[in-house]
Amino acid sequence: MTGEGHKGRAITEFFYSGKEKGTREFWVEFVVERSMKRNVLDFKAVDERMCIVRIKTIFHNLHLISICALTEEKGAKEKEAFNQKMEEAYDI
Numbered sequence: 466m467t468g469e470g471h472k473g474r475a476i477t478e479f480f481y482s483g484k485e486k487g488t489r490e491f492w493v494e495f496v497v498e499r500s501m502k503r504n505v506l507d508f509k510a511v512d513e514r515m516c517i518v519r520i521k522t523i524f525h526n527l528h529l530i531s532i533c534a535l536t537e538e539k540g541a542k543e544k545e546a547f548n549q550k551m552e553e554a555y556d557i
Contacts, residue, residue, distance in 0.1 A: 473499070474499075475499075476498065476499050477496050477497065477498060477499060478496070478497045478498075478499055478502045478505075479494055479495070479496055479497075480494060480495045480497065480505070480508045480516065480518055481493065481494035481495075481510075481516070482494070482510030482511070482512070482513060482514075482515070482516040483513050484513050491513045491514045491533050492513075492533070493513075493514060493515060493516050493531040493532065493533050494516070494531065495508075495516070495518045495529065495531060497518075497520075501520075504520050504521045504522070505518060505519070505520055505521075506519040506520065506521050506526060507519040511550065511554050512550070513533075514532060514533040514534075514535075514547075515530065515531070515532050515533070515550065515551070515554055516530075516531050517529065517530050517531075517554060518531075530551075530554055530555065532551065534547075535547050
C-alpha cells in the first residue's frame with residue numbers, strides 16, 4: 466500500500482511517497498522550505514518508489530523526479546517494467 470501526501474513542519478514541507486505500513490525502505494520525498502511552498506504547482510506520487518514535484522521559477526516550471534531504484538537482485542521483467550514507468554513519468 467502506498468502512502469503519499471505532504472506534511473508541514475515549522476520551517477519545511479515534506480512531499481512524499483512510500484509504503485504506508487512497515488519499514489520505509491522505498492520512501493522517496495522532497496523537502497521544500499515553507500516560504501517556497503507557494504511555488505509548488507503540483508505533486509504526484511507515481512508509486513512507492515517514485516514521485517514528481519512541479520515547481521514554478523521565474524522563467525520556467527521545473528519537473529523534479531525522485532526515484533528509489535531497483536536493486537540488482539530484481540529480475541529482468543521487474544527492471545523492464547520499472548524502466549518503462551520511469552520513462553512514462555519523464556514524459557509527463
